[in-house]
Amino acid sequence: MSTPPSEGETRSQVLRLLGEIAPEADTTSLRPDVSFRDQLDLDSMDFLNFVVALHKEFHIEIPEADYPKYMTLNGCLIQLSAARS
Amino acid sequence: MAEFLMPTLGADMTDGTLVQWKKKEGDRIAKGESIAEVDTEKAVIDVESHTTGIIERLITRPGDKIPVGTVMAIIREEGRPTARVASSRSVTAPPAPPPPAQRTESGAAAPSQAGRLRMSPAARKLAAERGIDASTLQGTGPEGAITLEDIERATTTPADIAKPVGAADRQARMRQTIAAAMARSKRDIPHYYLSTTIDMDRAITWLKDTNERRPVTERLLYSVLLIKAVALALRRVPELNALWKDGEAGRSERIHIGTAISLRQGGLVAPALHDADRLSLSELMQNFQDLVKRARAGSLRSSELSDPTITVTSLGEQGVETVFGVIYPPQVALVGFGKVVERPWVADGLVVPRPVLMASLSADHRVTDGHRGGLFLAEIDRLLQEPQSL
Numbered sequence: 001m002s003t004p005p006s007e008g009e010t011r012s013q014v015l016r017l018l019g020e021i022a023p024e025a026d027t028t029s030l031r032p033d034v035s036f037r038d039q040l041d042l043d044s045m046d047f048l049n050f051v052v053a054l055h056k057e058f059h060i061e062i063p064e065a066d067y068p069k070y071m072t073l074n075g076c077l078i079q080l081s082a083a084r085s
Numbered sequence: 086m087a088e089f090l091m092p093t094l095g096a097d098m099t100d101g102t103l104v105q106w107k108k109k110e111g112d113r114i115a116k117g118e119s120i121a122e123v124d125t126e127k128a129v130i131d132v133e134s135h136t137t138g139i140i141e142r143l144i145t146r147p148g149d150k151i152p153v154g155t156v157m158a159i160i161r162e163e164g165r166p167t168a169r170v171a172s173s174r175s176v177t178a179p180p181a182p183p184p185p186a187q188r189t190e191s192g193a194a195a196p197s198q199a200g201r202l203r204m205s206p207a208a209r210k211l212a213a214e215r216g217i218d219a220s221t222l223q224g225t226g227p228e229g230a231i232t233l234e235d236i237e238r239a240t241t242t243p244a245d246i247a248k249p250v251g252a253a254d255r256q257a258r259m260r261q262t263i264a265a266a267m268a269r270s271k272r273d274i275p276h277y278y279l280s281t282t283i284d285m286d287r288a289i290t291w292l293k294d295t296n297e298r299r300p301v302t303e304r305l306l307y308s309v310l311l312i313k314a315v316a317l318a319l320r321r322v323p324e325l326n327a328l329w330k331d332g333e334a335g336r337s338e339r340i341h342i343g344t345a346i347s348l349r350q351g352g353l354v355a356p357a358l359h360d361a362d363r364l365s366l367s368e369l370m371q372n373f374q375d376l377v378k379r380a381r382a383g384s385l386r387s388s389e390l391s392d393p394t395i396t397v398t399s400l401g402e403q404g405v406e407t408v409f410g411v412i413y414p415p416q417v418a419l420v421g422f423g424k425v426v427e428r429p430w431v432a433d434g435l436v437v438p439r440p441v442l443m444a445s446l447s448a449d450h451r452v453t454d455g456h457r458g459g460l461f462l463a464e465i466d467r468l469l470q471e472p473q474s475l
Contacts, residue, residue: 024349041349043402044306045377055301064296064304 007077014076017053021046032073047071058083087136089158091151094125094132094390095262099225100152101125103145112140114160121157123387126262127255127354132387138162150223203230234265259352267411274329274417277455278409280445281462283469284432285425289440291472307425308399309370311444311465313475315397315420316340316362318464324453325418325446325461326394334417334452343393343413344373346380354380355396355413356389366475401425407443417449418458420465 005013015027018036025040036042042050051062051070060083062070069075091101104122108114119131120140141159145151204212204219208231212219224231270276288310296304319326319340327334341357348354358364358372379385395416400408401424408421423443430439444465448458468475 022349044308045374048304048306049374052301062301064293 007081010077010080011073013057014054014073014080017050017057020053021049030073032077035071036073037071054080086141087138087160087162088156089120089134089136089160091123091153091155091157092132092387092391093153094123094130094387095127095266098125098153098262100150101130102150103147103157104129105147106143106158107131108140108143110140110143113163114138114140117388119386125390126258127352127390128383128385130385130387130390134160136160136162152225208233208235234261256351263352266413270411270414274412274414275450276412276447277450277458278445278447279455279458279462280407280409280443281466282428283442283444283466284430285440285442285469288469288472289425303367305366305370306373308422309366309373310469310472310475311399311422312342312344312358312361312373312397313364313366313369314465314468315395316342317468317475318461319395320362321464322453322457322461324457325448327417327452328394329415329417329449329452334449337394339394341392341394343396343416344376345396345398345410346377348381354385354390355393355398356380356385357393359388359392395419397422399423401442407445409445410447412447412449417452419447421445421447 015030018030018040019025019027022040022042027040030036030039036050037047040046047067051067054060054070054076055062058080060080066079069079094101101123104124106121107119108121114120114134114137116135116137117133120134121132123130123132138160141161143158145155145157151157203224203226209219211233212231219231222231222235223229225235226232285307289307292305292307292310299305323336324334326340327336329335339360340362341359342361343355343357345353345355356376358369358376361369364372376385376389393413393416396410396413396419398408398410398419399422401422404424406423406426408423410419410421412419421444423445425440425442427438428441429436430441431437432439444462446458446462
């Protein structure tokens with residue numbers, strides 16, 4: 001068994017995926033509890049691409065009904081840590 | 086022999102700058118394959134060949150600023166249905182000598198013949214006011230004449246358009262291109278506007294059920310349903326799927342939906358989703374995702390920019406409920422969708438909360454009237470009530 005990645009690592013992975021979707025956005029000053037859409041001007045196509053990227057990176061299933069849980073950085077970290085345990 | 090011409094890649098494009106050839110003389114090229122990269126006001130575009138054959142001659146050179154319609158290359162065609170046609174053509178109709186491309190090498194050479202510059206009085210006046218040396222400009226008017234717009238462009242951007250441009254510069258030029266197209270639209274096209282509210286309950290419920298069964302990589306966005314509904318409704322009211330040319334509207338056999346995509350740096354493009362009426366929702370979704378990605382990366386294909394037959398704009402993402410758009414010439418109609426909102430709705434005599442959507446039509450009154458336009462919106466509504474058959 002490999003050691004599970006730390007929250008810091010997961011966080012930087014998520015930020016990298018966001019950066020790939022919105023290359024011009026400054027993800028370093030992202031507020032963790034405010035929705036990505038409001039901060040990064042993501043539209044529904046961007047958000048779908050982000051969810052697909054999370055699915056591919058972390059090998060998790062994300063039903064459409066759960067999308068709202070992934071709309072903030074903190075939300076993503078909570079979901080990803082729950083999926084791992 | 087076929088001539089490869091500088092295509093029109095947008096309503097107000099007058100010329101483009103050849104960035105590079107993707108093929109050499111003697112190379113084989115297939116129809117639809119990229120032959121050149123052309124820099125327009127909006128982006129660098131991969132321009133596709135309309136014919137299959139061997140490249141006989143490359144006439145224009147990288148860095149050349151080339152007016153729309155100028156012969157850029159000669160292609161010896163292959164795979165003509167009969168050899169006789171091909172040979173008789175090449176014997177009886179040798180290609181006319183191509184007009185020389187305009188060149189902007191140093192910016193110092195006057196664009197027209199020696200002597201007085203071709204220039205409108207208004208442009209001359211503005212140039213004097215702004216202290217611009219018009220002899221350094223590349224005229225975009227008839228026979229290289231310098232127009233008012235050229236002077237305006239020169240005051241905000243460098244005169245030498247063949248130079249590579251930065252993002253800010255491109256943004257300023259894109260703004261000007263949009264301004265020119267929209268001003269022309271409002272000047273020439275007598276718009277009429279219609280709108281209707283559509284009950285989206287069935288469409289959204291169907292979409293939710295469908296997406297629940299699909300892996301995340303194959304899910305649909307509701308805008309794809311709207312695009313498909315527009316495409317199918319156009320079969321019923323085909324006169325809205327037309328292009329205005331030489332004083333009349335020519336109906337288009339194929340339905341290419343221009344999709345307004347906002348670019349993050351500002352500005353927008355409306356490239357085509359080709360044959361949207363014939364694609365399944367999944368295919369449309371795939372093409373739409375690809376198109377948005379490439380639009381934002383600045384790698385659109387020439388055909389996508391030059392051949393939309395109608396435009397759809399959705400501003401729902403920005404939270405607005407209604408949009409009445411400006412028609413993109415030479416198209417004759419534009420469909421606008423707002424945001425899906427919950428509103429009280431009367432169904433079977435009861436007031437119930439329903440997700441509703443405002444759909445609008447801006448159409449050219451020279452081509453259609455409100456009766457046909459109304460029929461078209463009603464057809465979109467009807468189609469969205471049967472999402473499973475889209």
